[in-house]
Amino acid sequence: MLTKDLASATSGAAAATAILNARNVYNRLLESPENPQARLESRLFLQQQLAWTCQRPHDFPTEPTRLTHWMEQNTLKVGERYAGYLDRRGQGAPRQYFSTRSQALSFLQQVAPTKLVDGSWLYGSLQHWKDIRFSGLILTYLEELGEGDPSLNHVILYRRLLAKNGCDTLPEFSDEHYVRGAIQLALAYNADQFLPELVGYNLGYEQLPLHLLITAFELAELNIDPFYFTLHITVDNASTGHARKAVEAVQACMPIVDDKKNFWRRVSNGYRLNDLGLSADAIVQSFDLEDELLRMLERKRIYGQNIHSDFCTIGGLTVNDWLSAPGRAQMFLKTLEEKRWIIRNEDPQKSRFWRLIDGPQAPMTGVFDGYEKQLLHDWISAQNVTRQAPPKRRNFRRYRKRSTTNYRVSSDRTDSSGDVNQEVRCVQRELLRLSHEQRMQRLIHYMSPSKHTSPAGLFATREFVCAFSGEV
Numbered sequence: 001m002l003t004k005d006l007a008s009a010t011s012g013a014a015a016a017t018a019i020l021n022a023r024n025v026y027n028r029l030l031e032s033p034e035n036p037q038a039r040l041e042s043r044l045f046l047q048q049q050l051a052w053t054c055q056r057p058h059d060f061p062t063e064p065t066r067l068t069h070w071m072e073q074n075t076l077k078v079g080e081r082y083a084g085y086l087d088r089r090g091q092g093a094p095r096q097y098f099s100t101r102s103q104a105l106s107f108l109q110q111v112a113p114t115k116l117v118d119g120s121w122l123y124g125s126l127q128h129w130k131d132i133r134f135s136g137l138i139l140t141y142l143e144e145l146g147e148g149d150p151s152l153n154h155v156i157l158y159r160r161l162l163a164k165n166g167c168d169t170l171p172e173f174s175d176e177h178y179v180r181g182a183i184q185l186a187l188a189y190n191a192d193q194f195l196p197e198l199v200g201y202n203l204g205y206e207q208l209p210l211h212l213l214i215t216a217f218e219l220a221e222l223n224i225d226p227f228y229f230t231l232h233i234t235v236d237n238a239s240t241g242h243a244r245k246a247v248e249a250v251q252a253c254m255p256i257v258d259d260k261k262n263f264w265r266r267v268s269n270g271y272r273l274n275d276l277g278l279s280a281d282a283i284v285q286s287f288d289l290e291d292e293l294l295r296m297l298e299r300k301r302i303y304g305q306n307i308h309s310d311f312c313t314i315g316g317l318t319v320n321d322w323l324s325a326p327g328r329a330q331m332f333l334k335t336l337e338e339k340r341w342i343i344r345n346e347d348p349q350k351s352r353f354w355r356l357i358d359g360p361q362a363p364m365t366g367v368f369d370g371y372e373k374q375l376l377h378d379w380i381s382a383q384n385v386t387r388q389a390p391p392k393r394r395n396f397r398r399y400r401k402r403s404t405t406n407y408r409v410s411s412d413r414t415d416s417s418g419d420v421n422q423e424v425r426c427v428q429r430e431l432l433r434l435s436h437e438q439r440m441q442r443l444i445h446y447m448s449p450s451k452h453t454s455p456a457g458l459f460a461t462r463e464f465v466c467a468f469s470g471e472v
């Protein structure tokens with residue numbers, strides 16, 4: 001059936017391109033996951049990704065019995081490489097990932113399509129809440145959702161991280177940026193047909209990667225709260241955390257009467273899905289401060305081209321003139337520099353242009369968001385990585401404590417009256433009329449990747465946690 005789906009869909013190249021576009025799959029599964037066409041497209045997309053990934057080299061063990069040893073070896077290797085990184089940094093080496101704060105913020109934005117569906121690949125496991133083989137996967141999903149506590153829900157944490165740094169208005173990304181999120185959502189809604197691939201994917205995603213450690217460390221150095229990343233270092237740990245549960249889930253789902261070899265091959269393919277899409281390293285390497293700045297100015301041009309007053313000219317043109325046609329941003333910046341509106345390699349405060357946009361009393365306050373201002377700031381000051389102070393190792397703890405305190409919200413908040421809680425009261429009333437089985441189905445409905453961060457979704461998650469803890 002699935003092979004037939006793929007064959008018929010790929011018979012026309014144009015149709016296949018349209019159908020298998022990662023961004024389309026991603027958006028449609030978030031907006032209308034019940035739509036049969038969206039479901040079909042997501043299956044085709046998964047099959048295509050699996051077909052690609054099968055041909056790539058991999059380090060996955062050939063025998064299930066070697067799985068635990070393989071995970072422990074991976075953890076050891078990552079630990080050793082991280083120790084090497086810390087040593088180099090301690091001796092004065094520059095940051096490996098983020099030479100500037102704007103690069104770090106750009107990274108946070110570019111991984112957002114994946115992080116905003118964090119945990120979603122496990123959603124389909126909820127349907128099997130009565131089956132003991134799925135309990136590890138379900139517990140992991142519940143933890144991704146913070147068990148209904150918004151201060152621990154991973155997607156909410158990520159949204160807050162973006163908002164706190166003024167980079168929650170995401171620019172348009174390439175299709176490649178959506179590949180990982182689309183794979184995750186496609187697994188969420190096709191769990192029953194892709195169980196071996198799902199447990200394999202989960203196994204790969206929950207292993208501790210080196211880039212997570214480096215990212216958390218360098219964000220802290222740049223005064224950007226790394227809590228979202230440090231949280232994953234702890235909850236995904238290989239001793240008792242999600243990485244260990246992922247190994248146990250593979251073992252629990254291993255068939256005892258069917259073709260074990262085929263199952264294992266499919267687990268391996270699912271594991272390798274983690275290699276697709278943009279890696280952290282690729283995102284880091286693709287960043288160019290001036291290119292990013294020019295792209296940002298080009299985006300803003302559309303909104304600013306007719307609203308500047310014409311009382312002053314820069315290089316013989318009004319600001320509206322400069323913004324009236326695409327492709328002038330570089331020349332505009334150069335002219336601002338020549339006319340001393342911008343003084344590069346100096347504190348941005350010395351630049352008249354910067355004083356126009358920075359601070360609550362600035363004439364253009366609010367025109368640029370946090371990320372956009374950071375790009376301008378870093379470009380003007382021409383921040384150089386080699387000038388950074390050597391890192392301090394105690395950064396994480398400071399942030400973790402503060403974050404937990406700031407983000408914790410009483411889980412009773414949704415029980416108070418008022419319009420803002422209307423949604424939760426509706427769900428509560430709805431649940432009262434249902435049998436236990438129907439009730440669980442309704443809770444699962446509200447715990448989907450696009451709903452679990454809403455008040456109703458958080459409430460449903462808390463209810464599910466209570467019911468599920470009675471089952472396991």
Ligand SMILES: [Fe+2]
Nearest residue numbers: 118119144154
């Ligand atoms: Fe997570």
Ligand SMILES: [Fe+2]
Nearest residue numbers: 206235236242
């Ligand atoms: Fe996790």
